[in-house]
Amino acid sequence: MQHPDHPLRRPAWLGLALALACAGCAKNPNERVTGDAGRMLRVSSKQITVDLDEAQRAELARLQDRRVGMVSGARALAAGADALTAMGFAPVKSDAEVLLVEGERNRIVGNRWRAAIRALIKAKGIPLRGKPDHESMRALISIRPSPGEGTLVRARFDLTVWDTNGDSRTTTVLDGALYACFFERLDDSLDGRKPRPRPPVAPGEVDADCTTPAGGTASG
Structure with a gap:
């Protein structure tokens, strides 16, 4: 027994x-x-x-700040909005009272026909593991004028990815190319040049994050 x-x-x-x-x-x-x-x-x-952990916070601090000289808060605010618009963010909203710019950029990362097939399978009660479906990048740009040191522009980009089950995961972007892209277009606007537009990205394609010049191709 x-x-x-x-x-x-x-x-x-x-x-x-x-x-x-x-x-x-x-x-x-x-x-x-x-x-x-x-x-x-x-x-x-x-x-x-x-x-972010401690090392990631240090990396973000290294990437996100740029002093732009003796520029007024209003001018830096407008340049920040121009830069985000050129990067494909919409809508872009500016708050002149607190010197803050916010933008959002959405795109599809999954194939629609595959999503349709998965929906039919799930409708029959068969559980499926979620796959990336769409993402939303949120930009937050703060302006801090300082008479002695020049105006500080601080950028932060957060990315939320939704899967086919409706679950989401939000992380802070630590890609130096994306921050460089923003500050390049910020400089363009402050220098009186129209910021270069972000190359178009078709659904399902790899996003170049506007690191390539207009008309160029993404590397890698």
């Missing part, structure tokens, strides 16, 4: 409970979850925000 604690005599729900308990064992400590999508039964979408 088998002992009650023998593996074959343990209730099935015990193994499931242990599996669910261990599912979060490897969780990234920098991830914040707002909506967990349920455990046994999916009842909502899951949103994850990934905070």
Whole structure:
């Protein structure tokens, strides 16, 4: 006769409970979850925000700041809005009172025909692992005039990617090429030149993040 604690005599729900308990064992400590999508039964979408660690915060500080000389806050504000518009952000909103510019850029990253097939399969009750579907990049530009040191322009770009299950993951962009792209177009506007437009990106194509000149091709 088998002992009650023998593996074959343990209730099935015990193994499931242990599996669910261990599912979060490897969780990234920098991830914040707002909506967990349920455990046994999916009842909502899951949103994850990934905070920067100390090394990443230092990298962001290295990328995001530019002093533009003795430029008025209003002029720097307008130049920041021009730069984001040239990069394909829309809408772009400026707040002259707090010297803040915000913009949003959306694009599809999945194939629509594949999404349609997946929707038909899921409609039959067959669970599928989520795949990237669309993304939204948010830009936040702050202006800080300083009579002694010149005006500081600080940029931050956050990217949210949604998958085919409706779950999302938000991270702060640390790609130096993107920040360089913004500051190049900021300089264009401050120097009286029209900022170069961002090359168009078709749905499903790799985004060049406007690092190539207008009419050029993305590298890599």
